[in-house]
Amino acid sequence: MPEKRTHYRTCNLCEAMCGIVITLDGDQITAIRGDKDDPFSQGHICPKATALQDIHADPDRLRHPVRRTATSWQRISWDDAFSEVVRQIQRIQSECGRNAVAVYQGNPNVHNTGAMLYGAPFIRALRTRNRFSATSVDQLPHHLAALTMFGHQLFIPVPDIDRTDYLLMLGANPLVSNGSLMTAAGVDRRLKAIQARGGKIVVIDPRCTETAQKADAHHFIRPGSDVLFLLALLHVIFAEDWVTPARLETVVKGLESVRHIVAPFAPAVVADVTGISAETIHQIAADFVTAPTAVFYGRMGVSTQQFGSLCHWLINVLNIVTGNFDEPGGAMFPLPAIDIVGLQAMMGSFGNFDRYRSRVRELPAFGGELPVAALAEEITTPGGGQIKLLITNAGNPVLSTSNGAQLDSALATLDFMVSIDIYINETTRHADIILPPTTGLETEHYDLVFHNFAVRNSAKFSPALFEPDEDTRHDWQILRELRDRLEGFEPGSKPHSADIFRRFKPRQLLDLGLRFGPYGSRGGRQRGDGLTLFKLRQQPHGVDLGPLQPVLPQRLFTKDRMIDLAPGLFLEDVDRAARLLETQHSADAFDLRLIGRRQLRSNNSWMHNSARLVKGKNRCTLLINPVDARARALQNGDLAVVTSRIGSVTIEVEISADMMPGVVSVPHGWGHGRTGSRLRIANERPGVSVNDLTDETLIDTLSGNAALNGVPVHVTAFRPKASSEVVNA
Numbered sequence: 001m002p003e004k005r006t007h008y009r010t011c012n013l014c015e016a017m018c019g020i021v022i023t024l025d026g027d028q029i030t031a032i033r034g035d036k037d038d039p040f041s042q043g044h045i046c047p048k049a050t051a052l053q054d055i056h057a058d059p060d061r062l063r064h065p066v067r068r069t070a071t072s073w074q075r076i077s078w079d080d081a082f083s084e085v086v087r088q089i090q091r092i093q094s095e096c097g098r099n100a101v102a103v104y105q106g107n108p109n110v111h112n113t114g115a116m117l118y119g120a121p122f123i124r125a126l127r128t129r130n131r132f133s134a135t136s137v138d139q140l141p142h143h144l145a146a147l148t149m150f151g152h153q154l155f156i157p158v159p160d161i162d163r164t165d166y167l168l169m170l171g172a173n174p175l176v177s178n179g180s181l182m183t184a185a186g187v188d189r190r191l192k193a194i195q196a197r198g199g200k201i202v203v204i205d206p207r208c209t210e211t212a213q214k215a216d217a218h219h220f221i222r223p224g225s226d227v228l229f230l231l232a233l234l235h236v237i238f239a240e241d242w243v244t245p246a247r248l249e250t251v252v253k254g255l256e257s258v259r260h261i262v263a264p265f266a267p268a269v270v271a272d273v274t275g276i277s278a279e280t281i282h283q284i285a286a287d288f289v290t291a292p293t294a295v296f297y298g299r300m301g302v303s304t305q306q307f308g309s310l311c312h313w314l315i316n317v318l319n320i321v322t323g324n325f326d327e328p329g330g331a332m333f334p335l336p337a338i339d340i341v342g343l344q345a346m347m348g349s350f351g352n353f354d355r356y357r358s359r360v361r362e363l364p365a366f367g368g369e370l371p372v373a374a375l376a377e378e379i380t381t382p383g384g385g386q387i388k389l390l391i392t393n394a395g396n397p398v399l400s401t402s403n404g405a406q407l408d409s410a411l412a413t414l415d416f417m418v419s420i421d422i423y424i425n426e427t428t429r430h431a432d433i434i435l436p437p438t439t440g441l442e443t444e445h446y447d448l449v450f451h452n453f454a455v456r457n458s459a460k461f462s463p464a465l466f467e468p469d470e471d472t473r474h475d476w477q478i479l480r481e482l483r484d485r486l487e488g489f490e491p492g493s494k495p496h497s498a499d500i501f502r503r504f505k506p507r508q509l510l511d512l513g514l515r516f517g518p519y520g521s522r523g524g525r526q527r528g529d530g531l532t533l534f535k536l537r538q539q540p541h542g543v544d545l546g547p548l549q550p551v552l553p554q555r556l557f558t559k560d561r562m563i564d565l566a567p568g569l570f571l572e573d574v575d576r577a578a579r580l581l582e583t584q585h586s587a588d589a590f591d592l593r594l595i596g597r598r599q600l601r602s603n604n605s606w607m608h609n610s611a612r613l614v615k616g617k618n619r620c621t622l623l624i625n626p627v628d629a630r631a632r633a634l635q636n637g638d639l640a641v642v643t644s645r646i647g648s649v650t651i652e653v654e655i656s657a658d659m660m661p662g663v664v665s666v667p668h669g670w671g672h673g674r675t676g677s678r679l680r681i682a683n684e685r686p687g688v689s690v691n692d693l694t695d696e697t698l699i700d701t702l703s704g705n706a707a708l709n710g711v712p713v714h715v716t717a718f719r720p721k722a723s724s725e726v727v728n729a
């Protein structure tokens with residue numbers, strides 16, 4: 001009789017950190033449910049958790065290294081794979097210099113304990129400046145604001161939604177994304193609780209999103225104009241003398257510079273361009289300052305646009321000058337059990353900006369990484385430092401970075417490409433060798449990253465559920481082996497005692513991190529009694545470590561222990577935003593603005609090979625307002641051609657009054673079905689890639705982050721060519 005058992009863990013697919021209960025009959029999963037006893041998530045899950053079993057069982061998933069042959073793929077041994085990869089890296093670096101090797105790290109890295117621990121030493125061993133990651137198509141502006149204002153790139157405040165009375169959200173859709181840089185499993189429950197205690201939720205978004213529909217108020221905003229809206233709110237707050245940094249009064253500097261810079265941006269000045277009336281702006285400012293507690297929260301929509309850095313700077317300033325910073329109900333800093341930010345700072349690592357630039361377009365590096373908008377040109381532009389070999393690690397930049405089509409072609413020209421990935425997909429099909437790690441249910445997990453951004457402090461360790469197949473490797477083992485070979489360590493040789501990443505396995509490192517962390521037996525408040533990995537493992541549902549606490553000014557990482565409200569680089573960039581007031585929006589041929597959207601059953605580009613997630617009607621559609629549809633004679637279900645400066649896609653039309661007039665939306669992560677990709681289910685429902693429209697030259701010029709939202713496009717009805725034309729073509 002197969003044995004029935006129950007396994008508890010944390011879902012590591014997105015940032016929410018939901019506790020799940022997996023019941024099994026032998027090795028057969030019988031159910032995946034939310035864990036009601038998980039103190040953080042309290043039973044919440046989304047449909048993706050159930051799909052963890054599909055990834056586990058997916059026959060398309062790679063389980064052994066493969067090498068590309070002229071016509072197909074061939075299984076090779078781990079030893080051959082490692083040898084060949086290292087040989088090629090060394091060959092290319094000796095022939096063309098260190099920077100001829102590049103690396104791109106994708107999103108699942110931050111959801112993977114082993115990759116988080118062993119990724120950095122591996123990347124250092126590559127000794128290249130050509131490091132890229134999904135950060136620059138995502139949250140780079142948050143990091144830049146955190147570094148310049150609070151002294152550490154990872155010291156990012158999160159909204160204390162469990163205690164706030166007024167939540168103002170810009171460019172975030174947590175009811176679908178489940179929260180981002182705001183880890184808040186069960187966000188629907190937490191949002192309802194705000195309203196139940198008499199609080200208010202206001203959403204500013206060019207689409208009346210799933211979240212906006214549940215809010216107390218929603219206002220459309222023209223894509224990319226948030227910076228003006230934020231400047232105008234500050235204008236009102238200064239003009240009305242509502243500035244009250246409260247407890248932080250003596251900790252902030254630069255208040256007068258902010259007063260000066262916002263002076264020209266009265267609500268009436270920005271109303272037309274933003275699409276939000278002067279009265280509404282004034283009212284929002286008044287509501288915000290009069291609410292007992294209030295918090296501004298901005299995410300992807302204001303990060304991946306041309307003024308991303310200014311937006312995140314101004315959002316911080318707004319929270320600070322209204323006394324809603326580092327206070328319950330405002331923007332606060334988590335204190336996780338493994339305190340990555342504190343540990344990095346202890347080692348002298350705070351992040352850095354603009355130490356060097358990309359070769360071709362001279363985009364600034366941040367924290368040792370270049371903006372990925374520059375990757376394709378660095379591959380295709382000849383000269384010293386041209387990229388000849390690329391390693392992708394858990395990334396699918398062909399679908400996830402701007403002008404993906406250009407990158408797709410560029411990858412085909414590389415001398416050599418290596419991917420550490422579980423699938424042969426749109427990106428990895430270009431690889432010469434793929435090193436597939438174990439994944440999901442075969443791995444143990446402690447969330448090193450998202451406790452740093454969680455709305456409540458907690459900790460949990462998830463053991464692996466399944467033994468990995470024979471002769472497979474975890475991400476950390478792949479990364480460690482590559483590093484060892486690159487640095488010339490003999491297999492089995494004794495590591496230097498300070499080299500903890502060679503000496504220790506992930507569990508030992510986690511134990512050290514916990515013991516020396518803020519709640520630990522060695523470093524914490526409860527010395528002796530405090531956390532160790534052993535103690536954490538006795539609590540399969542995880543432990544609650546309480547609500548967020550004020551931590552300033554002690555925890556500030558700036559040299560002078562002050563918060564700079566007016567860093568020079570932001571002040572200088574305000575002129576660029578002011579020029580928005582002069583631009584005539586619809587004067588160009590591209591009369592519409594394109595934004596993205598996330599979908600509950602997608603996870604960026606890589607979960608479309610789960611039949612249970614992709615079933616049902618086509619979701620890769622163009623959302624367009626009825627007025628814009630009528631003007632182009634488009635009906636629901638028609639095909640439309642969307643064209644931007646860099647390309648065009650043909651896509652099914654879905655008319656929706658939820659769209660702001662003048663704005664259209666295409667979800668990201670689709671565009672499968674390309675020759676050579678081996679995703680049987682995804683390829684049957686390919687959709688189109690929005691990043692075949694997004695433009696690599698549209699960036700937040702301050703940080704180099706891609707502007708994926710607000711892309712100028714035009715839309716026409718698709719007119720199939722008459723068959724004679726096709727024949728003649």
Ligand SMILES: Nc1nc2c(c(=O)[nH]1)N[C@H]1C(S)=C(S)[C@@H](COP(=O)(O)OP(=O)(O)OC[C@H]3O[C@@H](n4cnc5c(=O)[nH]c(N)nc54)[C@H](O)[C@@H]3O)O[C@H]1N2
Binds near residue numbers: 400597694
């Ligand atoms: N237009 C537009 N573009 C966007 C966005 C948008 O909103 N609009 N969003 C952006 C954002 S926020 C992000 S984070 C990026 C994501 O960008 P990427 O990280 O480049 O893309 P993903 O789709 O997450 O691809 C993840 C890859 O990791 C592999 N993988 C999955 N699990 C594992 C694992 O355990 N180990 C390893 N080694 N590999 C694994 C998958 O097979 C896949 O190839 O996309 C960005 N692109």
Ligand SMILES: Nc1nc2c(c(=O)[nH]1)N[C@H]1C(S)=C(S)[C@@H](COP(=O)(O)OP(=O)(O)OC[C@H]3O[C@@H](n4cnc5c(=O)[nH]c(N)nc54)[C@H](O)[C@@H]3O)O[C@H]1N2
Binds near residue numbers: 302595600710
């Ligand atoms: N189901 C699901 N969950 C996910 C993911 C997924 O792919 N699927 N991806 C995960 C990842 S990697 C991330 S980073 C997070 C992202 O999490 P969120 O940031 O919450 O997610 P988005 O849906 O990208 O929200 C961006 C919002 O900005 C709006 N927007 C676009 N342009 C503008 C603008 O110019 N101004 C304003 N004010 N708003 C604008 C869009 O309409 C959209 O509602 O989600 C994570 N969770």
Ligand code: SF4
Binds near residue numbers: 014178185
């Ligand atoms: S919301 Fe995120 S963490 Fe929670 S079950 Fe869904 S994918 Fe997993």
Ligand SMILES: [Mo]
Binds near residue numbers: 107
């Ligand atoms: Mo992301």
